[in-house]
Amino acid sequence: MTVTQDRPLTRMRGLVSLISALLKAKKVGFSDFLHKCVSSQQFCQSLDTQRTLRRQSRTRREKDEGGTVSSVNAETSQMKPSDFDYLKVIGKGSFGKVLLARHKKHEGYYAVKVLQKQIIVKRKEQRHVMVERSVLLKGLQHPFLVGLHFSFQTRNTLYLVLDYVNGGELFYHLQREGSFSETRAAFYTAEMAMALGYLHSLDIVYRDLKPENILLDSEGHVMLTDFGLCKEGVAIGGIMHTFCGTPEYLAPEVLQGHPYNPAVDWWGLGTVLFEMLYGLPPFYSRSKAEMFENILHAPLKVRSGGSQDACSLLEGLLERDVSKRLGGSHDLVELQEHSFFASINWDDLLAKKVRPPFIPKVTGPCDISYIDPEFTLLPVPASVNERCQAGRTSEAFPGFSFMKPVERLAAEPVS
Numbered sequence: 001m002t003v004t005q006d007r008p009l010t011r012m013r014g015l016v017s018l019i020s021a022l023l024k025a026k027k028v029g030f031s032d033f034l035h036k037c038v039s040s041q042q043f044c045q046s047l048d049t050q051r052t053l054r055r056q057s058r059t060r061r062e063k064d065e066g067g068t069v070s071s072v073n074a075e076t077s078q079m080k081p082s083d084f085d086y087l088k089v090i091g092k093g094s095f096g097k098v099l100l101a102r103h104k105k106h107e108g109y110y111a112v113k114v115l116q117k118q119i120i121v122k123r124k125e126q127r128h129v130m131v132e133r134s135v136l137l138k139g140l141q142h143p144f145l146v147g148l149h150f151s152f153q154t155r156n157t158l159y160l161v162l163d164y165v166n167g168g169e170l171f172y173h174l175q176r177e178g179s180f181s182e183t184r185a186a187f188y189t190a191e192m193a194m195a196l197g198y199l200h201s202l203d204i205v206y207r208d209l210k211p212e213n214i215l216l217d218s219e220g221h222v223m224l225t226d227f228g229l230c231k232e233g234v235a236i237g238g239i240m241h242t243f244c245g246t247p248e249y250l251a252p253e254v255l256q257g258h259p260y261n262p263a264v265d266w267w268g269l270g271t272v273l274f275e276m277l278y279g280l281p282p283f284y285s286r287s288k289a290e291m292f293e294n295i296l297h298a299p300l301k302v303r304s305g306g307s308q309d310a311c312s313l314l315e316g317l318l319e320r321d322v323s324k325r326l327g328g329s330h331d332l333v334e335l336q337e338h339s340f341f342a343s344i345n346w347d348d349l350l351a352k353k354v355r356p357p358f359i360p361k362v363t364g365p366c367d368i369s370y371i372d373p374e375f376t377l378l379p380v381p382a383s384v385n386e387r388c389q390a391g392r393t394s395e396a397f398p399g400f401s402f403m404k405p406v407e408r409l410a411a412e413p414v415s
Contacts, residue, residue, distance in 0.1 A: 079152045079403060081159065081385050084112065089378040090166075090371050093226075095119050095129075096157075099380060100164060100368065109365035110149060113160040114384055117397070120158070126397065128228050133160065133400065135227040138202050143352055144195035146215070146225040151402040154386045158397060165223050167216030167360035168370030170272075174211055178279050182310055184357040185276040188214070189269065190344050191222035196265045197332025205231045205261075209268035210249050211275065216370075220356030247288055248281040252296050252320050266327035266335070270317025277310065278303055282318060296320075309340040 084101040091098030095115040102109050120129055136148035150161035170188065174180075180188075192214065199206055208229040215223045251267035253260040274282040282301075283294035300318050302311045316326030316338070327334045336346055348354050360370055368376050 079150045079159075079161070079401075081154065081157075084110070084161075086112070086380045086384050087366070088368055088371075089375050089380060090368065091375055092378070094123075095125070097378070097381065098375075099384065100366075101161075109164045111146075111162045111164045112384075113158075113162060114381075115158040115160070117153075117156055117158060129158065130397065130400070131230055131232060132227045133402070134232065135199075135204055135230045136160070136162070137402065138204065142195060142198050143350065144191050144222050144224060145198070146223050147404075148402065149404045151400055153397060153400050157383070157386055158400060162225075163223070164365060165215040165217045165225070166362055166365065166367060166370060167218050167220060169212055169372075170214040170216065170222075170276075171211035172370060172372060173216070173358075174275065174279070180276045181357075182277065182307060185273060185310075186340060186344070187354070187357050188222050188276065189273050190341055190346075190349055192224065192269055192272070193332060193335050194346070194350060195222070195224045196269065197335075199230070200262045200265070200331050203232065206265050206268070207231060208246060208249075209265060209272055210246050211272060214272070216356075216358075216360055218360060218362050219352075220359040221352060247291060248284055250292075250295060253322060255292055255295055261322065261328075262331065263322050263325050263328040266317050266325060270314055273317065274314055277306060277314075282314075307340075309338075309342075313338055313340040 083105065084103055086099045086101045088100040089097050090100045090111060091113075093113075096119075097114055099112045099114060100109065101112045115129065120126060133148065133151055136146070146163045146165065148160060148162055150159070152159050192209070196206055196209070206224070206227070206229075208226065209224075213224060213226045215225055217223055249268050249271045251260065251264040254264055271281050283291055283298055285291040285294060300315060302314055313326070313335075319325040319328075322328050326338065335341065336344075345354065362369065
């Protein structure tokens with residue numbers, strides 16, 4: 001694999017040193033730093049991209065948009081915080097917490113993402129929150145993407161009511177087991193690939209694939225979550241400049257500050273596949289500066305014992321030359337044709353007819369045994385039951401409220 005450098009190496013090393021000096025070892029620290037980068041003029045430069053859409057992508061997008069226009073009733077959603085019982089904290093992020101909640105009326109269980117407006121506005125992250133909501137809407141019908149049921153807001157808080165998935169993060173299972181067999185890794189990789197391919201067909205680039213953002217449902221199927229770093233309106237062949245992602249999984253073109261395209265997601269898939277097979281990301285180092293240098297220049301070291309098909313797929317996905325990277329030209333189709341997936345029936349996989357190699361042992365929706373106690377032992381904040389009142393910060397999030405059509409029918413009173 002080769003890297004084409006348009007900038008002097010000394011300048012790159014200076015950037016790496018700067019980043020390394022600013023970061024702590026924890027991923028959360030780096031994530032907060034990246035949010036600042038995304039908001040800064042130094043790293044975020046908007047480009048006018050040519051949108052040469054394939055007929056299939058355009059048709060699917062128009063169908064999805066047509067199905068959601070009538071269901072989005074800006075700021076008139078009847079949902080409110082008091083419609084739910086908040087049972088447990090199941091996640092935590094830069095802007096708030098994720099809570100397991102039960103709807104009081106129809107008793108369905110949801111993951112409710114509770115975001116603090118003041119923090120979002122202070123960090124100038126309104127656009128990324130609205131992008132996440134938009135992507136959640138467009139991905140409603142895909143089996144391997146977490147879906148949105150409701151969104152609403154109060155004076156101080158945003159609420160995203162999502163599918164509740166309690167089979168655990170892929171990160172949790174990797175920590176517990178160390179690595180997976182090729183069969184199990186192939187299953188997860190194939191389902192992730194279908195989710196990414198679907199997003200790409202809607203001109204959406206995910207940009208933050210990592211084990212923490214990959215959930216297993218109660219049956220053992222993959223579900224991608226956390227769409228805050230997604231970029232909309234990027235067709236195959238389109239380019240972006242924004243510096244964002246998580247250090248271990250950054251594609252070299254992103255790290256170098258070069259223009260990049262949806263192929264960054266296939267690099268991300270390669271890093272996750274490598275980690276599933278070998279226990280660590282491919283270019284990992286405790287030193288951030290050394291890890292960045294590894295991503296840019298170190299040879300890919302595939303350990304002995306793996307199949308030739310697995311090695312071939314890793315080399316194809318982790319190709320630094322984007323023009324040669326697997327998936328770089330014809331996206332998902334290139335992966336589907338790879339010999340590593342020879343045993344996969346893609347139609348059956350999409351229909352969830354393929355039995356997962358691992359099925360989480362959950363007793364029901366209240367079973368949180370696969371969720372990190374770091375979250376579940378936290379108290380549920382009393383502020384989640386804030387009353388719905390209009391306020392100045394509402395102006396920063398126009399059109400945020402949403403109710404899924406089937407949920408709207410269920411919520412309407414029977415005359």
